Amino acid sequence: MSKPLILVCNDDGIFSVGIRTLIEVMSELGEVVVVAPDSPQSGMGHAITIGNTLRLEASDLFPGIVAYECSGTPADCVKLAKHHVLKGRKPDLVVSGINHGSNSSISVLYSGTMSAAIEAALEGLPAIGFSLCDYNAHADFSHVKAFVKQIASEVLTNGIAKGITLNVNFPAVINAPLKGIKICRQAHARWEEKFDERFDPYGRRYFWMAGSFENKDAGEDTDEWALANGYVSVVPCSYDLTAHQLLGQLNRDWKFIHE
Amino acid sequence: MSKPLILVCNDDGIFSVGIRTLIEVMSELGEVVVVAPDSPQSGMGHAITIGNTLRLEASDLFPGIVAYECSGTPADCVKLAKHHVLKGRKPDLVVSGINHGSNSSISVLYSGTMSAAIEAALEGLPAIGFSLCDYNAHADFSHVKAFVKQIASEVLTNGIAKGITLNVNFPAVINAPLKGIKICRQAHARWEEKFDERFDPYGRRYFWMAGSFENKDAGEDTDEWALANGYVSVVPCSYDLTAHQLLGQLNRDWKFIHE
Numbered sequence: 422m423s424k425p426l427i428l429v430c431n432d433d434g435i436f437s438v439g440i441r442t443l444i445e446v447m448s449e450l451g452e453v454v455v456v457a458p459d460s461p462q463s464g465m466g467h468a469i470t471i472g473n474t475l476r477l478e479a480s481d482l483f484p485g486i487v488a489y490e491c492s493g494t495p496a497d498c499v500k501l502a503k504h505h506v507l508k509g510r511k512p513d514l515v516v517s518g519i520n521h522g523s524n525s526s527i528s529v530l531y532s533g534t535m536s537a538a539i540e541a542a543l544e545g546l547p548a549i550g551f552s553l554c555d556y557n558a559h560a561d562f563s564h565v566k567a568f569v570k571q572i573a574s575e576v577l578t579n580g581i582a583k584g585i586t587l588n589v590n591f592p593a594v595i596n597a598p599l600k601g602i603k604i605c606r607q608a609h610a611r612w613e614e615k616f617d618e619r620f621d622p623y624g625r626r627y628f629w630m631a632g633s634f635e636n637k638d639a640g641e642d643t644d645e646w647a648l649a650n651g652y653v654s655v656v657p658c659s660y661d662l663t664a665h666q667l668l669g670q671l672n673r674d675w676k677f678i679h680e
Numbered sequence: 681m682s683k684p685l686i687l688v689c690n691d692d693g694i695f696s697v698g699i700r701t702l703i704e705v706m707s708e709l710g711e712v713v714v715v716a717p718d719s720p721q722s723g724m725g726h727a728i729t730i731g732n733t734l735r736l737e738a739s740d741l742f743p744g745i746v747a748y749e750c751s752g753t754p755a756d757c758v759k760l761a762k763h764h765v766l767k768g769r770k771p772d773l774v775v776s777g778i779n780h781g782s783n784s785s786i787s788v789l790y791s792g793t794m795s796a797a798i799e800a801a802l803e804g805l806p807a808i809g810f811s812l813c814d815y816n817a818h819a820d821f822s823h824v825k826a827f828v829k830q831i832a833s834e835v836l837t838n839g840i841a842k843g844i845t846l847n848v849n850f851p852a853v854i855n856a857p858l859k860g861i862k863i864c865r866q867a868h869a870r871w872e873e874k875f876d877e878r879f880d881p882y883g884r885r886y887f888w889m890a891g892s893f894e895n896k897d898a899g900e901d902t903d904e905w906a907l908a909n910g911y912v913s914v915v916p917c918s919y920d921l922t923a924h925q926l927l928g929q930l931n932r933d934w935k936f937i938h939e
Contacts, residue, residue: 461731463730463731464727464728464729464730464731465725465727466724466725466726466727466728466755466795467725467726467789467790468723468724468725468727468753468790469723469725469790469889470723470889471722471723471889472720472722472723474878474886474887474888475875475886475887475888475889476884476885476886476887477885477887496725496790497889500873500875500889501875501887503873504873504874504875505875505877505887527802527919529921530726530795530798530802530919530921531726531727531728531755536725536789539789543786543789543870544870575934579933582923582926584868585923585926588921602934604927604930604931604934605927606920606922606924606927607920607921607922609843609920611802611803614759614762614763615763616734616759616760616763616764618764619733625735626735626736627733627734627735628733628734628735628736628760628764629733629734630728630729630730630734630756630759642927655930655934656921656922657922657923657926657927657930658921658922658923659921659922659923660786660789660921661865661866661868662788662789662847662866662915662917662918662919662921663865663866663915663916663917663918664841664844664916664917664918665865667841667844667916668863668864668865668901668916671863671914671916672863674838675834675861675863675914
């Protein structure tokens with residue numbers, strides 16, 4: 422039996438500790454191919470490069486592993502992997518991360534890590550995004566490796582519903598083992614931005630975006646609850662944004678403007 | 681009764697014909713404030729600027745209308761509008777567009793236009809993204825004005841479910857009037873990319889991303905069907921990506937890795 426083919430991507434860039442950890446774990450499960458950004462792409466959401474050119478260069482960063490660095494976004498990496506690196510070979514699994522920082526709740530929308538995974542799901546591939554709730558570039562990933570391996574193995578063995586991407590988040594390391602895995606819904610939380618207004622040496626105004634995360638969703642079935650209580654959160658995500666529950670009502674209410 | 685406050689954004693930039701058309705129509709409905717990118721931001725998805733600074737400059741492009749151009753992404757524009765332009769005033773409606781090009785089906789994920797609208801919905805504001813299926817910078821928007829006004833009026837008068845963003849797409853102008861509005865689901869279609877491989881004057885390889893849209897979803901309840909048949913498509917979109925229908929099953933199937 423041949424080893425499964427696993428494509429690894431991320432948004433923090435090919436030089437990050439998180440992708441190195443993910444490659445290490447995935448190498449125990451199959452043949453790994455890496456296509457990752459050549460520079461940090463955090464907060465890029467599902468951006469793609471359509472008005473500019475893309476670079477793709479082989480990398481010898483991971484001995485024995487085929488790896489490429491790409492000048493584009495995480496979603497670009499998945500597209501270029503499909504067309505120019507894998508050349509028709511279909512991955513059995515696409516994993517993205519491990520992100521340095523949380524992608525729980527609505528951060529999934531801003532996340533390049535998750536967008537790479539969602540891009541793979543659009544192509545009909547089983548896909549998982551992994552994130553650690555620790556923004557430190559030298560974050561400790563040791564406590565998550567066993568879970569990453571278990572979740573990836575589960576998806577490799579039993580698959581996942583077509584078009585679904587798993588958004589997996591891990592609490593930062595603490596002095597206690599993680600309690601286990603919780604299947605969750607995305608919490609209805611939000612970012613409250615603060616803009617830091619400054620002036621450049623020429624007297625022109627500019628801003629830095631900053632902010633804090635606010636969770637007013639008290640549900641115990643959310644990813645935020647799971648993470649706050651020492652669990653790994655797993656949210657199955659769909660790329661179909663349609664609010665299906667509203668179609669009937671809108672069809673009735675909007676009759677008058679149908680003519 | 682005071683006029684409603686309407687925030688206008690887009691992704692093609694403040695100089696585009698599409699936003700000028702949208703401002704013209706919205707001015708008939710309320711007090712308009714514009715915050716739009718200072719350069720094209722197509723394909724930016726829900727990207728935000730977190731590793732770099734942001735500029736925001738007043739613009740006198742639209743006489744009698746408060747307008748700002750921003751160096752950031754469409755989502756940045758909405759955030760800066762809230763914090764530094766509106767200063768606590770809450771818009772009654774946020775509209776984005778009119779985009780030069782389709783944002784139907786899965787293009788909603790890549791769309792800066794729709795991400796600006798979704799960002800507003802995250803803030804609890806009624807929001808609509810408008811797009812025309814014509815990528816031409818000098819596209820003809822004359823046939824869509826009445827529909828834009830009608831849909832925006834409907835949302836101003838009767839509101840829309842909290843957190844929902846309307847993704848409105850219009851067929852390009854043809855020699856027949858549009859047939860009306862259809863409430864739709866997002867079609868399960870995809871982009872088939874082609875990468876055009878070239879070499880720069882130094883012999884280094886680069887790529888242009890290109891591609892074609894492929895719709896294999898035969899449903900007559902989709903946005904693609906509506907557009908192909910001369911209707912305006914309206915898809916209610918949710919920012920909750922959770923595949924709620926899978927939570928029960930995953931909870932049962934994944935029991936063994938809960939310990």
